[in-house]
């Protein structure tokens with residue numbers, strides 16, 4: 165993929181056009197391990213409802229719901245082109261809508277919520293986390309997956325418009341939004357979106373809405 169780091173950074177933030185579709189396919193490959201870690205933390209059960217923010221082209225979604233009778237999924241993405249691509253995976257159980265977490269009216273409340281590689285773009289952060297808190301039922305769980313600062317800071321495409329996280333900083337913001345939080349750092353052996361082999365460190369947050377604020 166021949167593209168400047170700045171353009172790649174913009175595409176990761178809001179994929180669009182033919183390049184956006186390619187970038188999304190690249191993410192399907194490079195984010196598999198992180199998605200698997202988040203799926204494990206989410207522990208979605210039959211009959212539960214799930215809101216995912218920023219699902220991109222939605223390729224991972226059917227596997228997320230496989231075998232879970234009665235579960236329902238809504239994927240909300242800022243990019244119209246991602247939502248159009250994701251419609252290929254829609255079903256009576258799985259829906260996608262275009263919108264911004266901060267302004268889109270969300271049906272709900274949901275049992276669970278998920279956002280993988282999206283928290284970097286929420287600036288300011290706490291209002292977005294509060295919107296997720298509001299979207300959940302009492303007792304509901306939010307899972308966030310991101311790469312840590314050391315992983316992100318080593319790549320030129322992440323320099324503009326990305327917030328980096330060390331671990332405690334995002335946990336503190338989640339607590340400020342009302343959640344009870346735990347997180348784990350987990351290793352990934354993966355490639356970058358440009359195809360270079362690279363060890364990565366994932367941060368997986370499990371945030372519980374124990375009571376309405």
Ligand SMILES: C[S@@+](CC[C@H](N)C(=O)[O-])C[C@H]1O[C@@H](n2cnc3c(N)ncnc32)[C@H](O)[C@@H]1O
Pocket residue numbers: 176177178179191192195217218219220221240241242243246263264265266279280281282285
């Ligand atoms: C880096 S991609 C991650 C895609 C996928 N979750 C993955 O990890 O492979 C970020 C996605 O989040 C979407 N996004 C960014 N900010 C958003 C917001 N405020 N509301 C909804 N979607 C957003 C983008 O359009 C993009 O599809």
